[in-house]
Amino acid sequence: MNKTDNKQTSHISIRNANIADLTAILNIEKLGFTAEEAGTKLQYIERLKKLKETFLVGVVNNQVVGFIVGPVVQEDRIADWMYEEIREQDIVGGNQMVLTIAVDPTFQGFHIGSQLLDAFYNKAKTQNSKTIALTCLEKNIAFYEKNGYKNMGQSLSNHAGEIWYDLIKKVR
Incomplete structure (x- = not known):
């Protein structure tokens, strides 16, 4: 399926x-x-077992084309341990983290990532989260800023030996 076909079937x-x-x-x-x-x-x-309420997929024509996942925690920023240790989700309030958001490259450019972020925001609102936080590479900062996230500067994370940036969006 090429991008032209996707536009005709872009209902996610x-x-x-x-x-x-x-x-x-x-x-x-x-x-x-x-x-x-x-x-x-x-x-x-x-993550599928423990993050049932905060693991979302985007589907086009019965095909998973993207996903977003993360825990609700008391911390206000992503820490590297969160990638390794997933706790049962029983926190009300707290802060929603985004461990991963990804879209199949074939479907990029159709606002699927933004729609996943919007759905995640709505989920965070219903769970009384204070903020949504994520880390990203410098090349992706503009995408998140366009979606209402504020760049808080370089992260303490050294995940995969990369330089990451903390981004946060207030929920309430």
Whole structure:
């Protein structure tokens, strides 16, 4: 399917992820991140189990084309331990983290990432989260700023040996 076809079928539905989505999620992860940056199959199985309410997929024509996932925590910024240790989600309020947002490159340019961020924001509002926080590479800062996130400067994260930036969006 080429981009022209996608525009004709650009209706995206967003729903909670489930284990049947794992293969598509892992494929999108590999396409969007280096091997050092990418989450593992075991990490994604754990995220699917423990982050049921905050793991969303974007679907076009019954195909998973993007996803967003992260825990609700008391911390106000992403820390590297969050990629490794997923806790059961029983926090009300707190702060919503985005561990990963990724869109299949074939479907990039159709605002799917923005729609996933919007759905995540709405989810965070219903859970009384104070903020949504994420880290990104410098090349992606403008995308997040366009979606209402504020660049808080260089992150303490050294995930995958990269230089990351903290971005935060207030929910309430």
